[in-house]
């Protein structure tokens with residue numbers, strides 16, 4: 001079977017904790033090189049830990065390596081645009097961590113660079129590669145819970161130590177970028193509709209200059225409504241609920257089912273009776289196998305690439321606009 005050779009731009013925590021192990025479990029991808037800005041010893045140490053062939057002390061050197069087909073970018077959010085464009089210029093296909101950019105305008109520039117250089121791009125919303133979401137869409141489409149009028153989504157965890165983390169960086173940090181982007185993505189992709197109006201309120205940390213808790217209300221042209229919340233100051237929650245005229249579907253492990261060994265749950269409640277379906281999957285490995293297959297195939301579905309990334313960033317832009325004005329914003 002054909003294999004895609006991947007390089008990794010940084011020794012980020014997420015790369016070491018989830019992605020590199022997932023690359024090792026995948027069938028059509030191999031990590032061949034890793035680069036760091038923290039000195040060659042650091043790159044060599046991580047390379048040795050995961051049996052990665054080559055270590056570089058800067059991203060450009062890795063991008064010059066002609067044996068690398070694709071790069072995974074787990075850099076801080078404000079560096080995503082720069083390194084997506086640099087990687088595209090070197091004709092590397094790209095898996096970039098979420099959020100892929102800081103604004104929808106940045107996404108336009110990134111798309112142009114990828115298209116001009118004929119490279120495939122995907123934003124790393126790994127949760128969508130767990131089959132529980134396809135099951136939710138099937139249940140909705142079957143009519144079992146009636147006409148859908150409302151969706152609610154939440155993602156939170158306790159960020160106990162707010163010092164020295166990119167999550168609190170005044171450039172690209174804050175909870176909308178870090179975790180709010182997931183409820184937005186799932187609301188848009190489960191309802192298969194873009195919001196027309198948004199209102200966001202946030203708790204803002206004056207020391208770090210970032211949002212730490214957000215509450216957002218959304219309206220859709222169909223008349224549907226949605227709300228989401230995200231927080232760095234609450235217990236771990238990663239869930240959504242879709243409500244119809246006849247019943248509802250609850251997904252209590254929506255974004256991080258890996259916190260429960262990959263077991264996703266789809267709970268259907270109707271006429272006072274509840275049924276639970278358990279689906280197990282390795283969403284990080286699936287994500288890598290999907291983009292590697294797209295690279296080998298030479299094409300990627302538009303809903304996995306820039307169309308979806310742009311639409312998600314457009315909503316994030318509106319959340320920030322509403323947060324600042326305190327008003328309902330029209331998209």
Ligand SMILES: NC(=O)C1=CN([C@@H]2O[C@H](COP(=O)(O)OP(=O)(O)OC[C@H]3O[C@@H](n4cnc5c(N)ncnc54)[C@H](OP(=O)(O)O)[C@@H]3O)[C@@H](O)[C@H]2O)C=CC1
Pocket residue numbers: 010011012013014015018035036037038074075076077079097098099124126165166177178
């Ligand atoms: N999909 C998922 O489940 C998750 C995704 N993420 C996303 O992954 C990305 C990385 O997050 P995370 O692993 O927490 O980040 P880390 O802070 O652990 O890593 C970021 C790495 O980027 C490099 N870097 C380069 N420039 C800077 C800079 N100016 N400041 C800090 N680091 C710099 C460093 O690597 P080096 O020293 O090697 O140069 C650093 O280790 C983010 O986009 C985040 O949103 C995060 C967590 C989970």
Ligand SMILES: O=C1CO[C@H](CO)[C@@H](O)[C@@H]1O
Pocket residue numbers: 098157178179256
């Ligand atoms: O993308 C992400 C997924 O889950 C994490 C929660 O542990 C987030 O902090 C992170 O950035």
